[in-house]
Amino acid sequence: MSHIVRKWTERISNAWALQDFQLKSATIRREVSPIQTTEYRLEIEWFPPGTAMIDDLNPPGTVYAEVNLTLDLLTSFIVVQNEDLRKKPLPLSSTKQRDVVAWIQENTGLQQKVDYELEREEQGENGSEYFFTSRLAGRKISPGGYLEVKINSEGVIVFFTLTGFFSKFYPKIQVEAASEEEPRNIEEWKNQQVILFGTLKESGYQLLYGVEEAFLDDVEERFILEWSNEKSIQKIPRSEHKPGKLWEDFRKSHIISEEEMDSSVPHPDAIPISQGEREACFQVITDYMRMHRPNESGKWVIERLERQHGMIEASVSPISTLDRIMDKFKFVYDSKDKSIIEILNKRELFEDLVDSSIPKPQVTKEEATAILNQDIFFEPYYLYDRKQKRLKSTWMIDCHMFVDAQTGKKIWE
Known part of the structure; x- marks a missing residue:
């Protein structure tokens, strides 16, 4: 011991x-x-x-x-x-x-x-x-x-x-000095962050308007997937390894001795994703989407890219928030052999559970924003900036109420 x-x-x-x-x-x-x-x-x-x-x-x-x-x-x-x-x-x-x-x-x-x-x-x-x-x-x-x-x-x-x-x-x-000034462009932020989304019910879908919480001065990196169908598509590289086995092996590989603590070896998930890794991952995802959704160039965006268990995980969503009710992808990518380990397709996961069509909203976004106006709030926060390695003062927009897109009725979250 x-x-x-x-x-x-x-x-x-x-x-x-x-x-x-x-x-x-x-x-x-x-x-x-x-x-x-x-x-x-x-x-x-x-x-x-x-x-x-x-x-x-x-x-x-x-x-x-x-x-x-x-x-x-x-x-x-x-x-x-x-x-x-x-x-x-x-x-x-x-x-x-x-x-x-x-x-x-x-x-x-x-x-x-x-x-x-x-x-x-x-x-x-x-x-x-x-x-x-x-x-x-x-x-x-x-x-x-x-x-x-x-x-x-x-x-x-x-x-x-x-x-x-x-x-x-x-x-x-x-720690950045906190500013007590109220956030600017409040109405603009309200209009921007009210979105239409859906929840799965036993009877089908319920369409709701709600506020997508966000930090006001935190610009998230988003990469819109666009392609041309002129070039031929190369075979999508798929890993032969099972995700569960890879994750278990990864976990075991980071069991160490007391002496190894002094080696200062970084945890793989703490290493920033390089530009080369990012470009290679984006290319594989673009090729996959082009193969399976050839007519949807410019309609998809990579919203999140991060390391998990030594792999790179990417969330790919439709730009239209309404389409996200039934459509979304998650890719698990191995940057070492430049292959896809796993793909989770929301449409495939739910197609056997729900056979009802998505109802058409009867309430407009502008009407929903007006209904939620008094319930939307801006909360002061300290946000950790990973690039600058400091805590910066900011505000987060949020709301605990939703609006039923069919009836216009307010719903508590």
């Missing part, structure tokens, strides 16, 4: 009353952080005394913990299925919010009203549960940070997780 694993297993065991539990596993993984940097995490499992795996499943009362080694911080402690078999675990003074908040500050350094705010709480016969989200100078942050704490009826914590981005843990990130 390495030094860092021994240190944390002993620390958690003593603090969380696991002295008589069996240490089942301890694994160090190379992971990617919420801001696309490389971090190292330690995952630990304990079994209750005298228990073992049952049909490849962990026994009741198993305890799981996760430590962010880069931050030197416990980020998860979970008693599986809340079946707590520990002897005399230390309870909080009470299950009230003030005692939960005091525990969070003592164990993470995060302060309420400075680093996070209460999102909601749930009280039940078996205990209390609290959900918190990250803040910076009173503003929400993107990417967000989340805290969840569950206390049983005896006042003992049986579930704790800290995930996502909290600015206090990344003090070197520059």
Whole structure:
């Protein structure tokens, strides 16, 4: 057992009353952080005394913990299925919010009203549960940070997780001074962000108008797919590997030793997509769309391109938001051998589930915008800029109401 694993297993065991539990596993993984940097995490499992795996499943009362080694911080402690078999675990003074908040500050350094705010709480016969989200100078942050704490009826914590981005843990990130000025061009943004979309119901489709949330000064990269049918199409390169096997192999490949943490090898998902990778991926997608939708040049756009599990994932949507109800593609691309691993086609996925046609909207976009006008709001945010590596002050447009495109009736989300 390495030094860092021994240190944390002993620390958690003593603090969380696991002295008589069996240490089942301890694994160090190379992971990617919420801001696309490389971090190292330690995952630990304990079994209750005298228990073992049952049909490849962990026994009741198993305890799981996760430590962010880069931050030197416990980020998860979970008693599986809340079946707590520990002897005399230390309870909080009470299950009230003030005692939960005091525990969070003592164990993470995060302060309420400075680093996070209460999102909601749930009280039940078996205990209390609290959900918190990250803040910076009173503003929400993107990417967000989340805290969840569950206390049983005896006042003992049986579930704790800290995930996502909290600015206090990344003090070197520059924070742009917040402007209290109201956002400009409000009406223009409202008109732009109200879109028509559909939801799947048992009886068919329901058409709704709603606000597509967006950050006001965050220009997302979009690539419109256009092609000419004059040139012949080369065979679309398809990988012979199964996605599930590739993802499992990828996950296993990032189980490392303590010594390997010093090598500073970046997590593949933290490496920016190069221009060459981008162009090669776009070409394969363009060829595929040209082959399967030859008459739809200029009607499709690549909206998102990111690394996941070492692969490149691309979301391809119709430019018309109405067409997105039944039509959308997701491509998983291997940049190493320049081949497509998987294609998810929304039309194929849903064609057997729904045989009804899409109804024609009876309410115009302009009418829907007028109906939603008083419900649309602009919320101050801090947005992490990956290119400039700083938190910039901005606003997000959003709305919690929808308009039924058939009746004009308002609907709460």
